[in-house]
Amino acid sequence: MPGEIALVPFVESQFRPKARSPRSAAGLWQIMPSTGRRFGLDQNWWYDGRRDVLASTDAALDYLNHLNGLFDGDWLLTLAAYNAGEGRVRRAVSYNAMRGLPTDFWHLKLPTETRRYVPKILAVARIVGDPQHYNVVLASIPNRPVLAVAQTSGQMKLSMAAEYAEIPVEDLHELNAGFRRRVSPPGGPHQLLLPSEVIGVFEMRLAEAGPPTPVEWQAHKVSGGETLSHIARRYGLPVAAIRDSNQLTGDRIRAGSTLIIPTENVAQVTVVSQNDESLSSPLTYTVRRGDSLWSIASRFGVSHRSLADWNDISVTAVLRPGRKLLVWT
Numbered sequence: 001m002p003g004e005i006a007l008v009p010f011v012e013s014q015f016r017p018k019a020r021s022p023r024s025a026a027g028l029w030q031i032m033p034s035t036g037r038r039f040g041l042d043q044n045w046w047y048d049g050r051r052d053v054l055a056s057t058d059a060a061l062d063y064l065n066h067l068n069g070l071f072d073g074d075w076l077l078t079l080a081a082y083n084a085g086e087g088r089v090r091r092a093v094s095y096n097a098m099r100g101l102p103t104d105f106w107h108l109k110l111p112t113e114t115r116r117y118v119p120k121i122l123a124v125a126r127i128v129g130d131p132q133h134y135n136v137v138l139a140s141i142p143n144r145p146v147l148a149v150a151q152t153s154g155q156m157k158l159s160m161a162a163e164y165a166e167i168p169v170e171d172l173h174e175l176n177a178g179f180r181r182r183v184s185p186p187g188g189p190h191q192l193l194l195p196s197e198v199i200g201v202f203e204m205r206l207a208e209a210g211p212p213t214p215v216e217w218q219a220h221k222v223s224g225g226e227t228l229s230h231i232a233r234r235y236g237l238p239v240a241a242i243r244d245s246n247q248l249t250g251d252r253i254r255a256g257s258t259l260i261i262p263t264e265n266v267a268q269v270t271v272v273s274q275n276d277e278s279l280s281s282p283l284t285y286t287v288r289r290g291d292s293l294w295s296i297a298s299r300f301g302v303s304h305r306s307l308a309d310w311n312d313i314s315v316t317a318v319l320r321p322g323r324k325l326l327v328w329t
Contacts, residue, residue: 002075004125005064008082011120017051017177022316026050027177029060039063045244046185052178053193054149076105076118084114147175148199152190152206157183164205165198180309186245224255233284235261238310238326287323300327 012030013019027050039059041049049055071077081089092108162169175193228251232239297304308315
């Protein structure tokens with residue numbers, strides 16, 4: 001692939017692994033949910049592979065390689081399809097071909113966003129290729145890996161991992177943005193992305209401490225008349241936490257069945273967005289007409305970004321009256 005492909009995340013997300021668009025694209029490469037699943041990226045309450053720096057990059061490059069094959073090696077059409085969708089670009093190519101018109105990117109009838117998107121990438125590539133010409137000063141980056149992968153062999157609190165690596169927990173969470181909670185997923189991936197210079201001390205301290213303490217769970221036998229939301233409120237957890245822990249595809253449960261429930265300590269770790277302070281049970285707030293994330297967050301004295309994270313929505317989401325939101329105070 002052309003080296004310039006490495007600059008696509010600059011235009012997509014400014015290299016922010018936690019970036020999320022109003023259309024639900026996420027991660028460095030701004031991958032849509034369906035595209036992520038198509039290229040093997042798990043997405044659940046614990047983990048979103050689209051925000052995983054390594055996994056999303058592998059998936060994005062596979063997707064770009066697939067698109068490039070569809071468009072006979074034309075990288076401008078490939079990038080246009082990455083932005084607008086392969087179907088829309090193929091239809092634009094067919095439209096011009098049927099009328100005897102040129103079928104290169106510059107002559108296609110495409111959405112305004114796409115017609116600007118490809119030139120942005122070309123412009124960034126030209127600036128990076130010759131910064132002095134454009135009076136731009138770029139930091140010198142050594143031509144060697146700055147990140148390394150450490151295996152943890154099991155579920156681990158990120159606060160503990162940061163302590164072992166001797167780096168701020170927020171730095172660790174930024175590098176491992178695929179983990180949507182302050183603990184790695186019970187089903188994996190059981191690995192962490194760390195700065196290369198701390199991988200040694202992390203592995204040494206992990207070996208001294210032994211395997212991570214298994215996260216504790218408890219069993220809950222469903223009684224007649226209970227619903228998933230009732231059980232979630234009882235344990236102070238989001239419904240999604242119980243649903244994902246039990247691999248449920250919906251909210252229907254049967255009386256007499258047994259559900260696996262994370263313990264209170266794990267619940268506190270997984271719901272915190274900004275810090276690891278102890279929390280009360282969550283409140284359920286019903287959205288009213290005129291409400292916004294900012295106004296609701298202000299009412300409860302929490303961050304609007306935390307509120308969005310707790311409810312798995314974008315910070316720019318438009319809230320419909322009647323919607324239920326979980327709020328930890």
